[in-house]
Amino acid sequence: MSPEALLQTPSAFTESLDIPHSLTSEEFDEYVMKTYARYPITLERGSGCRVWDSEGREYLDFVAGIATCTLGHAHPVMVEAVTRQIQTLHHVSNLYYTAAQGELAKWLVEHSCADRAFFCNSGAEANEGAIKLARKYAHEVRRIQDPVILTAHASFHGRTLATITATGQPKYQKGFSPLVPGFYYVTYNDLAGLEQAIAELDQNQPRVAAVLLEALQGEGGVRPGDRAYFQRVREICDQNGILLICDEVQVGMGRSGNLWGYENLGIEPDIFTSAKGLGGGIPIGAMLCKSFCNVFQPGDHASTFGGNPFACSVALAVCRTIERENVLQNVQERGEQLRAGLRAIAERYPNQIADVRGWGLINGLELNTDSDLTSAQIVQATINQGLLLVPAGPKVVRFVPPLIVTATEIDQALQAIEYAFTSL
Numbered sequence: 054m055s056p057e058a059l060l061q062t063p064s065a066f067t068e069s070l071d072i073p074h075s076l077t078s079e080e081f082d083e084y085v086m087k088t089y090a091r092y093p094i095t096l097e098r099g100s101g102c103r104v105w106d107s108e109g110r111e112y113l114d115f116v117a118g119i120a121t122c123t124l125g126h127a128h129p130v131m132v133e134a135v136t137r138q139i140q141t142l143h144h145v146s147n148l149y150y151t152a153a154q155g156e157l158a159k160w161l162v163e164h165s166c167a168d169r170a171f172f173c174n175s176g177a178e179a180n181e182g183a184i185k186l187a188r189k190y191a192h193e194v195r196r197i198q199d200p201v202i203l204t205a206h207a208s209f210h211g212r213t214l215a216t217i218t219a220t221g222q223p224k225y226q227k228g229f230s231p232l233v234p235g236f237y238y239v240t241y242n243d244l245a246g247l248e249q250a251i252a253e254l255d256q257n258q259p260r261v262a263a264v265l266l267e268a269l270q271g272e273g274g275v276r277p278g279d280r281a282y283f284q285r286v287r288e289i290c291d292q293n294g295i296l297l298i299c300d301e302v303q304v305g306m307g308r309s310g311n312l313w314g315y316e317n318l319g320i321e322p323d324i325f326t327s328a329k330g331l332g333g334g335i336p337i338g339a340m341l342c343k344s345f346c347n348v349f350q351p352g353d354h355a356s357t358f359g360g361n362p363f364a365c366s367v368a369l370a371v372c373r374t375i376e377r378e379n380v381l382q383n384v385q386e387r388g389e390q391l392r393a394g395l396r397a398i399a400e401r402y403p404n405q406i407a408d409v410r411g412w413g414l415i416n417g418l419e420l421n422t423d424s425d426l427t428s429a430q431i432v433q434a435t436i437n438q439g440l441l442l443v444p445a446g447p448k449v450v451r452f453v454p455p456l457i458v459t460a461t462e463i464d465q466a467l468q469a470i471e472y473a474f475t476s477l
């Protein structure tokens with residue numbers, strides 16, 4: 054078919070674009086690298102907080118693409134934004150100005166402590182940008198030859214070489230040495246450990262360029278940052294010229310009940326990163342900073358896809374919907390409802406459940422170390438009840454539903470969890 058004919062008869066062509074369900078999971082694995090341990094479910098369709106598999110089974114989705122589908126599935130605003138932008142302009146590179154990138158940066162700057170934004174495609178890439186910016190600031194402004202970035206044990210910052218090094222969990226680093234130099238680990242929420250690390254590293258001459266922390270550790274077990282700790286970290290950074298970087302990839306974009314997780318701690322970072330929820334499920338990442346540390350010059354950093362009009366217009370639609378629909382209030386109220394319900398279940402299963410914790414709609418249920426139960430078993434049991442959940446480590450079950458989840462859906466999820474514990 055000639056290109057002209059294609060344009061004239063899009064329906065004849067698009068029919069051939071229909072994706073058949075012909076591959077079994079075994080066949081799928083013959084073509085796709087097996088880097089993931091997948092559940093034996095093929096998801097086909099979603100609407101709001103629900104998804105359906107290829108057998109027509111319905112699930113309540115409390116994973117939301119791992120804290121990503123801010124507005125759930127097939128939200129009309131997203132459908133409209135995606136359709137309009139693909140019909141107008143979807144990608145041109147950063148050789149030119151585009152309206153959507155500027156408007157998204159403006160919205161983010163006006164709704165955060167930052168002054169400037171850089172766009173990329175994922176959380177890891179956003180953190181890479183933050184690491185590069187912190188290193189350049191250390192070299193250029195503080196004349197540090199050999200900068201070190203402090204990160205926390207049990208943190209998670211991504212899967213590129215620099216970000217697995219920043220990630221304070223050996224299981225993500227195993228087999229990939231040599232790792233990137235210039236990182237040092239401290240214990241999360243432990244002030245004495247941080248003070249000692251800085252004293253040791255800065256003993257002869259200043260070396261500590263930045264402290265990189267999640268406001269709430271997500272993958273590491275849904276552990277909220279301690280307010281007093283973060284406020285003291287902020288003071289220590291100010292006193293020593295050290296940059297404070299918050300990884301807001303999972304907890305940011307409204308999930309904590311505030312737009313940014315750092316607001317829950319009463320501090321402002323110098324640099325922060327966003328990704329997961331930013332595009333509501335369309336891939337986009339951002340790295341934002343205050344003016345004083347904005348040392349990037351043209352040519353210093355780049356991303357071919359970064360901030361393209363397609364991703365930016367969808368992210369902007371997500372941002373505006375959060376604001377217009379008062380989504381943060383829903384996050385706070387539904388989060389309280391969920392935690393209250395989980396605590397009631399925890400009281401009925403005191404031997405199994407050790408803790409219920411979280412902010413807004415990022416919550417964790419921790420199993421007793423003495424109990425044989427694992428988070429993987431709970432997740433399998435709730436899948437059987439039609440509820441999707443995701444572990445955050447071997448003993449913590451994570452609840453990260455779309456931010457538009459309703460009170461009825463929270464009740465349904467709680468019922469499924471109760472049944473799951475009964476069945477085990």
Ligand SMILES: *Cc1c(COP(=O)(O)O)cnc(C)c1O
Pocket residue numbers: 174175176177178180209210211212267271272300301302303304328329
């Ligand atoms: C998921 C996550 C990342 C990595 O994001 P990707 O988009 O998978 O690269 C980084 N930091 C935190 C806190 C995350 O939760």
